[in-house]
Amino acid sequence: MKKLFVLILLFSISITAQNKRAMTFDDLWSMKRIGTVTLSADGKTIAFNSTIFNYDENKGNSDIYLMNSDGSNLRVFKNSEKNESSPSFSPVGNKVAYTLSGQIWISDIDGSNPIQLTNLSGGASGISWSPDGSKILFVSDVYPECATDDCNKQKDEAKEKSKVKASIFTELMYRHWDGWRGEKRSHLFMVDVASKEAVDLTLFSKFDVPPISLGSAKDYSFSPDGKEIAFVMNTDEFLATSTNNDIFLINVNEIKKGEKTPFTRLTENKGNDNQPVYSPDGRYIAFTSMARAGFEADKQRVMLFDRVKKNFKDLTTNFDRSAYELVWSPDSKTIYFNADNEVHQSVYKLDITTQKIETLLKEYSSSGLLVSNSNKLYFKQQRTTLPFEIFSLNPDGSNLTQLSFVNKDLLAQLEMNPMETFWAKGAGGTPVQSMIVKPPFFDPNKKYPMIFLIHGGPQSNWADDFHYRWNQQKFASKGYVVVSPNPRGSTGYGQKFTDEISGDWAGKVYVDLMNTYDYAIKNFSFIDPKNTFAAGASYGGYMINWIAGNNQKFNALVSHAGVFNLESMYGTTEELWFVEWEFKGTPWQNRKLYEKFSPHRHIHKAKTPVLITHGAFDFRVSEEQAFQLFTSLQRLNVPSKFLYFPDETHFIQKPQNARLWWTTVFDWYEQWKKK
Numbered sequence: 001m002k003k004l005f006v007l008i009l010l011f012s013i014s015i016t017a018q019n020k021r022a023m024t025f026d027d028l029w030s031m032k033r034i035g036t037v038t039l040s041a042d043g044k045t046i047a048f049n050s051t052i053f054n055y056d057e058n059k060g061n062s063d064i065y066l067m068n069s070d071g072s073n074l075r076v077f078k079n080s081e082k083n084e085s086s087p088s089f090s091p092v093g094n095k096v097a098y099t100l101s102g103q104i105w106i107s108d109i110d111g112s113n114p115i116q117l118t119n120l121s122g123g124a125s126g127i128s129w130s131p132d133g134s135k136i137l138f139v140s141d142v143y144p145e146c147a148t149d150d151c152n153k154q155k156d157e158a159k160e161k162s163k164v165k166a167s168i169f170t171e172l173m174y175r176h177w178d179g180w181r182g183e184k185r186s187h188l189f190m191v192d193v194a195s196k197e198a199v200d201l202t203l204f205s206k207f208d209v210p211p212i213s214l215g216s217a218k219d220y221s222f223s224p225d226g227k228e229i230a231f232v233m234n235t236d237e238f239l240a241t242s243t244n245n246d247i248f249l250i251n252v253n254e255i256k257k258g259e260k261t262p263f264t265r266l267t268e269n270k271g272n273d274n275q276p277v278y279s280p281d282g283r284y285i286a287f288t289s290m291a292r293a294g295f296e297a298d299k300q301r302v303m304l305f306d307r308v309k310k311n312f313k314d315l316t317t318n319f320d321r322s323a324y325e326l327v328w329s330p331d332s333k334t335i336y337f338n339a340d341n342e343v344h345q346s347v348y349k350l351d352i353t354t355q356k357i358e359t360l361l362k363e364y365s366s367s368g369l370l371v372s373n374s375n376k377l378y379f380k381q382q383r384t385t386l387p388f389e390i391f392s393l394n395p396d397g398s399n400l401t402q403l404s405f406v407n408k409d410l411l412a413q414l415e416m417n418p419m420e421t422f423w424a425k426g427a428g429g430t431p432v433q434s435m436i437v438k439p440p441f442f443d444p445n446k447k448y449p450m451i452f453l454i455h456g457g458p459q460s461n462w463a464d465d466f467h468y469r470w471n472q473q474k475f476a477s478k479g480y481v482v483v484s485p486n487p488r489g490s491t492g493y494g495q496k497f498t499d500e501i502s503g504d505w506a507g508k509v510y511v512d513l514m515n516t517y518d519y520a521i522k523n524f525s526f527i528d529p530k531n532t533f534a535a536g537a538s539y540g541g542y543m544i545n546w547i548a549g550n551n552q553k554f555n556a557l558v559s560h561a562g563v564f565n566l567e568s569m570y571g572t573t574e575e576l577w578f579v580e581w582e583f584k585g586t587p588w589q590n591r592k593l594y595e596k597f598s599p600h601r602h603i604h605k606a607k608t609p610v611l612i613t614h615g616a617f618d619f620r621v622s623e624e625q626a627f628q629l630f631t632s633l634q635r636l637n638v639p640s641k642f643l644y645f646p647d648e649t650h651f652i653q654k655p656q657n658a659r660l661w662w663t664t665v666f667d668w669y670e671q672w673k674k675k
Helices: 002-019 025-030 149-161 472-476 495-499 508-523 539-548 566-572 576-582 591-596 624-635 655-671
Strands: 033-039 045-054 059-068 075-078 084-089 095-100 103-108 125-129 135-142 185-192 198-200 220-222 228-233 246-251 263-265 273-278 284-289 301-306 311-314 323-328 334-341 344-351 357-361 365-371 377-383 386-393 420-425 431-437 448-454 481-486 527-537 556-560 610-615 640-645
Touching (some): 025 655, 033 084, 033 365, 033 377, 033 386, 059 084, 075 084, 075 095, 084 125, 095 125, 125 220, 135 220, 220 273, 228 273, 246 273, 273 323, 284 323, 301 323, 323 365, 334 365, 420 508, 431 472, 431 508, 448 472, 448 508, 472 481, 481 508, 508 539, 539 610, 556 655, 566 624, 610 624, 624 640, 640 655
Parallel strands (some): 344 365, 448 527, 527 556, 556 610, 610 640
Antiparallel strands (some): 033 045, 045 059, 084 095, 095 103, 125 135, 135 185, 185 198, 220 228, 228 246, 246 263, 273 284, 284 301, 301 311, 334 344, 344 357, 365 377, 377 386, 420 431
16 A cells, blocks of 8 residues: 555656646746835735736836735735836835835825825935834935926926937046936935925935945935934045945934935945944944945945944954845844855844844845844745745744745746755865756756856855846756856855955956866766856856857857956946956056956957857946957857847846847857757
C-alpha cells in the first residue's frame, strides 16, 4: 500500500510538472507589479497600488486595492482607466490620500466621497501626513522666481507657445538621467486638508526638495507633535560634483503663505544625509548618512540626533552594511531597517540604547518596511521566483507570512527553479559569491549553454529578486544556465569589498569575474563550455566592452548602455561626482587612469561578436558611447549589431520595445551557438 501511495504521488507530481511551462515574454509583462504599500493607523488595513501593462497600448495602468492586514478581504479602492497610485492613510479617521492625474486626492476608506486636494500646474506627489491628519506635505515643480501658481502657469504657457525651443545653460546638471532639467525646481509644499490652501515651504529656492539625486519621498516628515518639519536639500552651488545632501528643520508656526519660510540646517556632514524619521515619542530624529563627500556608494550609517541633548550618535559603527529604509517601533526603543546582505536584502532590528543589531530575516529581498501599533512588521518581498508580494513578520523574526497573492494563478503555470549560490576565489584569494539559476525542466545529465550576467552600478549587486528588465528566470527560460557574479564593487559584502572597485574598474573585479567563469565551467558539468555567452548593462556593459578587447572566452556578447570611452563619457554624463570619485579626478587631472581602464583603447584586439543596445534618452551613459563602439567594431570587421531605441532611456521600459530587446538578444545568442 505504501509503494502504491508513493507511485501515485510521483505520478501526480509528474502530471503537475507536465502542465507547467517555461516563462514567456507575455508572462513577464502580464504580471501585476505591486508599488507603494501602506498601513492604516489602527493596523487593520493595508492599501497598495498595483500596475499592469497593456502591450497593445504600450503602457501601464496603476490601480489601488485594500485588504485586511491578515491578507483577507481583498477589494478595489480605485481602479479607473487613469493611474491611481501612492496611497497613504490619514493618521486619524478613515481617509486615504492618493495621486490621480498628477494631483493629490482624498477619499473615504471605501473609495467614496473623492475630493481633489491640489490643482497645481507643476503637479503634486510624495504624500506625507501631519500627525493630526489636518495637513499634508508634498512636492511640486515650480519656477523658483514664482510666488504663485498663476505665475508658473503663465511661464508654462509662454514656453509652449514660443516658436523658439532653444535653451541657454549657465551651469551643469542641465539634464539628469533621462530628462532636461529646464528652469523648474522641485519645492516642498504643505496643504491644509480642510481649506485646500497650499503653501510653498521653499519659496524662491533654486534648490530641489528632495535633492535631484540620492533623495526620495522619505526625505521630509512632520514631528509627532506636528510643530516641526524635517526635510532634505542640497545647497551646494556646483551640484554636478556634490553629494552633500543635508537635513533642514522648519518651525511650523513660522510658515506664512506668500513669504519665505525660515529654516535651519541640522547636519553639517559633507556626505549624503537623508531620510529623517522622528521617533514616535518625539525625542529623536533618525536618519541615514554617508561620511565621505562625493561618494554615492559609501557606507550608509544609521545616525541618531537627540533633540534634547542636541547631539549625534552613529548607531552602526560596528555594522558593515549600508542601511536603507528606517522605521521606528511604537515605543521609540527600536529601529527596523533593511540592507543588502550578500544576495539578500535582509531585515534588521536595532536597539538604540545598546546599539545591538539583530538579523530578523536574512533571506530574500524585502523593502517598504512598515510597523503596526502592535509592533508587527509589514513589507514587500520579492525572490527570483516571485514578483513583489506583501508579507508580515513578528517583531522577533518569527512567522513570516505571505499576505497577498496577486500573481498566484500565473505563477502556478510557470516552471522556475529557485536561485542557488556558489563561491569562487577572486583576486588575491578573496571569496566571491555568485547566483546560479538553472533552466526550466533542468536535467543534470544534459549540457546547457551558459549566460554570464554582469551587473551595473558598479556599486550594486545581483540579488534574490524578480527584476523586470534583467530577469534571470527569463534568461534561463530559453534553456540557459544563468550565472550572475557579485565581484568587487558589489554591495552586501562589507564596505571594503565595495570600495575596491573605485580606481580599479578592470583590475581585481575583472579577475573576480574571470575566475568565477572558470570555476563554473570546471565545477558544473551541466554547463557546455563550447557555448557560453555574456551580457551586461551600464557598468556591466562597460565590462562587456572590456572583455571584447581582452579575451575570447565567450561565443557572443551583449552590451547594453555600456561605457566605452571613459574620457568622452566624462564629458557627456551628468553626475560628475561619480566619475571623479571612480577615476580619482577629472581626465586632465588623472588621464593615465582614464586611459588605463578605457575599453576603447583595447577594442582593436576584439574578435567576439557583440550586440549593442542603447536608448537615445540615456543621459547617464550617453548614446555616443554606443556610436563609438559600433563604429569601432564595424571598422574592425568584428561581427556586430546595433539595436537603437530613439524613445528609451538607460532602461528599456516600454512593452513593445522590451519584446524587441529580448527577441534580438536571444536571436543573437542562437546565431553564435556551436552545434
